[in-house]
Amino acid sequence: MIKKPKTIENKQQSKSHILFDKIVSGQNIYNAIYSMESYVFEKGLLDSHIPVKSIEGEILANNDLELYYALGDKFNHVLISKVIKVCQQRLDKLLNSKDDLFEISVYFKLKGLEDDKKTLKFRPLHTARLTDMICMVSILMCLMFDDTEKGRKLSDLSKLIPHNFYGNIPSTDVQYLFKRWQTQYKDYTQSIIDHCRAYQNTHRFLTEVSLDIKNFFPSVSPQFLYDYILEKLSATYRQEDFDILKIAVAKLLYFKISRENIDPWLSSYYVDASGVKAIDDDYYMNCGVPQGLPQSYFFGNLCMIEVKKLLMKEEVFKGDAYFYVDDSVIYVQSEMNTDDFEKKINILNESLVEFCKKSKNGENAPSDVLDKKFVEFHDKLPYIIQFHEEGKSSFCHIDDADNYLDGFQTLSRETSKTASLYENLEDIDDEISYKKLSVVKELVEKEIAKLKEKEDKDNLKNKEASRLKMLKRFKRFFLYRVRMLKLKTGEESLEKLSETFEDDFLKPKDLVEWFDKNEEEIFQSEYRLIIQKSSSNSGSKLEKQIEDFEKNTVKKDVKIAQVAESDYLYFKKDVANSVLMKGYVTDDYASLKLWVKQNYCEFEGVPQKKQFEKFASFLSKGFEEILKTGFQAKGYTIFVANNSSDYQRRILNAFYSASIGVLCADFYPFVKSNSRKMNYTELRILIRLRNKMFDLKKFKAFIKNLEDHDISNQMGIDMALLSVVGTFVHFVRNPEWIDGLILTHRITKGLWYNGSKFLNSYTLHNEEHAVTLINQAVHIVRTIDYFAIKPVDYYILFLACYLHDISMVIHPDMYELGSTNGDSMNFVSAQMLKMREAVEKFFEADDKDMKNARMKETGTFLVKVFEGVYDYFENKVRRQHPKDSADFIIAKSDSLLRYLEPALLSFVSDVAASHGSDVMDVYGLKSHAKNDTISKKYLMILIRLADLFDVANDRVNYHLLRQNLSFLSKDSKFHWISHLVTDKLELDADYLHDKDAELCKKPITETLIVTLQLNVKNLTASKRIKRCSNCQSHLGKGYIDVDIMGDSEYECSTNSNECTLLCWWMMKKHEWLIPELKALNDYLFSVNNSLIRTAIKLRIKYDDAMKLDADLLDSVSEYLQEKDCDV
Secondary structure, X not given: OOOOOOOOOOOOOOXXXXXXXXXXXXXXXXXXXXXXXXXXXXXXXXXXXXXXXXXXXXXXXXXXXXXXXXXXXXXXXXXXXXXXXXXXXXXXXXXXXXXXXXXXXXXXEEEEEOOOOOOEEEEEEEEEOHHHHHHHHHHHHHHHEEEEOOEEEEOOOHHHOOOOEOOOOEOOOOOOOEOOHHHHXXXXXXXXXXXXXXXXXXXXXXXXXXXXXXXXXXXXXXXHHXXXXXXXXXXXXXXXXXXXXXXXXXXXXXXXXXXXXXXXXXXXXXXXXOOOOOEOOOEEEOXXXXXXXXXXXXXXXXXXXXXXXXXXXXXXXXXXXXXXXXXXXXXXXXXXXXXXXHHHHHHHHHHHHHHHHHHHHOOOOHHHOXXXXXXXXXXXXXXXXXXXXXXXXXXXXXXXXXXXXXOOOOHXXXXXXXXXXXXXXXXXXXXXXXXXXXXXHHHHHHHHHHHHHHHHOOOOOHHHHHHHHHHHHXXXXXXXXXXXXXXXXXXXXXXXXXXXXXXXXXXXXXXXXXXXXXXXXXXHHHHHHXXXXXXXXXXXXXXXXXXXXXXXXXXXXXXXXXXXXXXXXXXXXXXXXXXXXXXXXXXXXXXXHHHHHHHHHHHOOOOXXXXXXXXXXXXXXXXXXXXXXXXXXXXXXXXXXXXXXXXXXXXXXXXXXXHOOEOOOOOOOOOEOOOOXXXXXXXXXXXXXXXXXXXXXXXXXXXXXXXOOOOOOOOEOOHHHHHHHHHHXXXXXXXXXXXXXXXXXXXXXXXXXOOOOOOOOOOOOXXXXXXXXXXXXXXXXXXXXXXXXXXXXXXXXXXXXHHOOHHHHOOOOHHHHHOOOHHHHHHHHXXXXXXXXXXXXXXXXXXXXXXXXXXXXXXXXXXXXXXXXXXHHHHHHHHHHHHHHHHHHHHOOOOOOOOOOHHXXXXXXXXXXXXXXXXXXXXXXXXXXXXXXXXXXXXXHHHHHHHHHOOOHHHOOHHHHHHHHHHOXXXXXXXXXXXXXXXXXXXXXXXXXXXXXXXXXXXXXXXXXXXXXXXXXXOOEOOOOOOOEOEEEEEEOOEEEEEEOOOOOOEOOOOOOOOEHHHHHHHHHOOOHHHHHHHXXXXXXXXXXXXXXXXXXXXXXXXXXXXXXXXXXXXXXXXHHHHXXXX
């Protein structure tokens, strides 16, 4: 035993205790507290009864759950300092005693049924007191990382984890103990998909093998891990620290569990409970690696390194392998049949038996640092790692890999598209998701019914069994998502959702049905959501129902009926804590706001011009002092302060938000506490300080180069920009790109400030038009989910939305009339001929012209000349503005737009130009679309659709139209009036499942509905010369449906004498939209997934809310007749 140092806080550094000092240091423990949310995997299992006390006996929190929420404020150093002392005292005692172990608890979670369909299976999940878990991580981080002044690096032990391991990989981001599992699992599955497809093409590997280990965590010997870790680190530590290392590792592997906890569950917890007896008649010990504790998954990976070596032997499954902890997929070069597979599994399992036996005789014995009774307890447990021989372990020829999906390959995309239900920016997106998932669920249920019928007749093949298993999983997923969307969209009330939950989960016919329709995570997620949304009384009622359900379920298994009253049933504990969680709220900024108020209140109310100077001064002095001495001079924060960008961001955000009078938070609808209008400097700084991709070095450079006194940065922010910055952050993410979008908004607004310098009769194509396009484009992507685009794509698209009409604001070069190009020569020649006739007539003397008619006629003629010149340039600008805008973007790349990356500007230019391109030039463009670095074709389609969809009356003003009506050209009159009568245009989608259609015949029809909401009604019949093409109209009650037809030669069959004025009017106004929708329809049909057939419909809804002036209607009628005659 190591001699205990006299003190912890004030002792001199000793060579013999470097590791000890590191483990118990305040900095190390604070690092563990800072990353706490990333390793407390089961928040619902935290203690909710026993107070947490300081070393002086002061109550710090009423229970662990309350402490967990309180420690969410990482700047609450009044509390944190006391928790660190508690942990230091605990670690000091733990590391200086052979008999002292962490005490843990085990909760038993319903997992499934054994093959007899009667015996329940449970998943044991472990937890501990929160301060103990912080202590565990304080030890664990010394094994996983090398923390130095230069930052966090992986330790030699962590570097052992192979590149093809994906689960629970150590993270060098100090905010996380492990890399986020969502990202890692996505990478794992994507790697498998990509390599599977590659090997299907090349046949480099001929067999896909999927393997799973039986009860992995309880099968891993703590003694093996103890010996393995010490062996690998034997050369890393000097002898004095190696002795501490032995103790530290042992204390992460061996734990005490109370008799009260284990006695009722003895046979369920231990693989073989025969001979297992409580130590000192007081407590038991853990079985294997305790799943649920912070270190369990890291240790699981260490074990899998050795298992992988056995797997990769020539006689077993040598090949290209991918691992997610104990799950693995391996591509093997040779073909394989069932006998081969079973033989290889047997060889593998036999080698694992030998491996596990040898691991009991390692060089490093835990009895050196632990009481022998602990080691002897584990010696009696049969630790044998074995792979499933069938079921969860399987193989198939590479060409058959994923074939069991047959038509459902795209369901994985649907699950990922809807996995984050609460990210949608508009309610309508949720409604579309709800409708789509509902019909997909119907399709899945139909296929399950077919396969179940075969299963009941024992006529189910292996491939079909895999298919049935997959479909059941998808059904559970879609069922859950549909319910959540019902609640969010208002399709179903919380009361109804609760009733449905009760019927489906708490009143099953039998357990087979319950496990068939439910996964433990979905059951848990659903009751947590209901509790969160319900009142406290309703939540408590549901808690009792779930507790009774779990109890009654356990009673049905007569072998373990005695545990029905146990306090260690998982759902009983989790649901009780879920109700308690309703009462806990964490304000991450509470302590920071108090710190600013106490130390920097004089900065509030400072004139705006001085605020930037004060902030820049704080950044270079006050903040630098924090990095040197720690926040509030707490030395234990120095490492986090220097290595966590999020920690740095929060401090700066709190300081700056308070100084400019904005509520300190991380959200983007900024709440002002004063009447000052926010300017561009403030917005640009705030956006960076609230972005999770914050980088201090780049931020300092940004502040250094920010010209706050520039009048452009002092401009006030408009509501249009404030409404869209959240969209920028959500989709573009990159702080530099977001800043580029803000500056582009400012430039667009400035250029359009007084309208077009020439086209004063045009509707505005300013920054508000751009913001509308951005929102439309996002909504289109969410509705037509084939368009899967990346952050860089969104950046280019949003820039193009701002700049695609930019040339329209610039006055054309009137002297171009003197050029020799064909158009100007023809125009000038025609005007000169007219002018010669007018001049000759003017100089013909007429004594009878007493009223100066010739002067009046000449004045009228000159007005016509002016109108002719104006119309010439208007049409030229209108016609050429897409190309001119694209040229402007490139031309200004080193001046006005120099802040944008030149490499991306060429893409912005191309996308901007595309809104004026011929429809087939865009839809016929060859590309790899979503697989391209830049999805240019998608972006071209999106900006065209968004531009065509911006037709509402918020772009025009009735009184301005009336004032200038007589001076507008016929084209401008028509477009202004058309905008005036259009309240909005919406894109929606409906889904219909053809129950008789086979999977390969696209059984789901997706109808994209473009709805024009008009405020006028005029259904008078109008005679036409030419019928509309590519569409077919149907008159309904309050609407006209226009189906987009696939045949390019198709003409509307509505009698030309019966065509309504309203339909004719809208078809003319949207004459570019119809061919666009047709091209989109054809494109989606050719590229969309095998389940969905896309159809597109334009719906013109009308009412009589606006009494359109008679002369305005006359102008529209005359325009339509004139254009019809031009055909």
